[in-house]
Amino acid sequence: MAFRSGDRQEQRRVQRELKETLRTCRDNYRRKLESKLEQNCVRDVWTGMKHITGMKGKDTQTSGSLDRANQFNQFFNRFSSPPATPLSPPSPHTSTLSQGLVTTGQVKRQLDRLHQGKAAGPDGITPWILRTCASQLSPVLVHLYNLSLSQERVPLLWKTSHVVPVPKKSRPSDPEDYRPVALTSHVMKVMERLVLAQLRPQNHLRLNVSKTREMVMDFRRKKKTPSQPLKIKGEVVEEVEDYKYLGVVIDNRLDWASNTDAVCKKGMSRLYFLRKLRSFNVCSRMLETFYHSVVAGAIFFAAVCWGSSIRASDSNRLDKIIRKAGSVLGQKLESLETVVERRTRxxxxxxxxxxxxxxxxxxxxxxxxxxxxxxxxxxxxxxxxxxxxxxxxxxxxxx
Incomplete structure (x- = not known):
């Protein structure tokens, strides 16, 4: 109304009132997050910080219709289809598991190797319970495993899995654009590892040539003959100069230049979120938590592999990002060299x-x-x- 009437004084008053209201709302939201942090409600704190920074604001979840779920089930179940040619069973003298001889020591060693932070499967048994009570549960699991192997039957709950489709692209459309992440029973995983240890020479793995890449690492100064293309079953394998494996970019020169470019790009984008979070005047503890989890987690990821081998110019680029983050936090942060040396030791x-x-x-x-x-x-x-x-x-x- 003030804008339509042309009253300048009323416009200024409304603008001041709007700014004051926005400032009050931001302060209230900041105090709410700080109180959640004091109460150790980490999940609510992270949800609030993501709302403030706009990090992962896009909704990548697919529609929850029944037809869509059946489409995913039909697509992912193709991996469980039996092979076209029957596989020959292993000979009795090459596998002790063919007679159901699973020992308590084998089971306990596998239970001690479980990662305690993994999610539970459909049976609700967490790996933390299995690892903590490994000595008490090993005899029970040995009896169940031997009974299953002798009867050649697996309980239905052990074979059941919760499949979560994770998008491979920013805008997925087809089922092929999703990667299936299955939550299976950890009790069954232990049994699978025991069986795999005996059947490793006869695992019958098949190579997908279309997803295979070739990287030639030739450090000769004078290359007399070019490398011949690699063929597998008549198909030519694509040759690449760099390849991203488990979040780390490996190049054919092993100078980690491509990986440094990717880390710097990701670090600068995370630094923007850190600055946006500081604009809300949150406490220093919350800023430090966000830095160590989001910014430092991206910069120092797998630093033990490449930290000592990168060039000085690349190291200075990463240290520059760390210094910028330190200016946002108002404190001096550890350099790349310090972090790499500590983690390497x-x-x-x-x-x-x-x-x-x-x-x-x-x-x-x-x-x-x-x-x-x-x-x-x-x-x-x-x-x-x-x-x-x-x-x-x-x-x-x-x-």
Missing amino acids: KKLLSIMDNKQHPLHHTVDRQRSTFSHRLLQLRCRRDRYRKSFLPHAITLYNNS
Whole structure:
């Protein structure tokens, strides 16, 4: 009404009142989040921070109609279809599980390896319970496993899974644009690992050539002949210069330049969310929580793999993002080199303590007979000298 009437004084009054109302609402919402943080309601705090920053604001959930669910079931069930040609069973003398000989020690070792943070399956049994009560539950599970193998029957609840379709693209349309994530029983997973350990030479795995990529790492200065294309069953495998594997971009030069570009891009986008959260004048504790979980989680992801091998210019780019985040928080943060060295030492110590780790015997052979130091590996190239294991041994000896 004030705008239509042309009354300037009334317009200014309405604008001031609107700004004051918005400021009051923001302060009330900030106090609400801080009270939730003091009450340790982490889920409500994260929901509020995502609303403030606009992080993951897009709704990627698909429609919940029954026809859509049946379409997903039919599409994902194609993986459970029996093979065209029957597979020959393993011979009795090559597998102890063919006679149902599962020991208590085998089951207990598998229970001790369970990740306690995993979600429970349809049976509601969490891996935390199985790992904590491994000594008490191992004899019971041995009896159930041997009974199942002797009768060649698996309980229905063990075979049941909750499949959650996760989008591969920002705008999925077809079922092929979704990746099935199945929540299965951890009791059944333990049994599958025991069976797989015996049937590993006869796993009958089939390679999907259309999803296979070839990466040639040739560090010769003079390449006399170009590499020949790789063919599998008559199909040519696509050759790439870099490939993203488990969230890390690996290139054919092993200089981690492509991975640094991806990390810097992700770090700058997360830094925007941090600045937007600070505009609400939230407490420093909430800002630190957001930084360590969102910003630092993106920058230091798998830093043990590439942190010691990147170029100085790439390291300075990441440190610049860290310094910008520190200016937002109002405190000095750890540099990339400091974080990489701390995590590398911790990873090496965990390898030395875990006899099941593939690198345990390699590190154990480097122990010195005269001191607690580790003998350094022979490194002819600087590329190998800056890799994980030689760099970790150097840090261990200097600590």
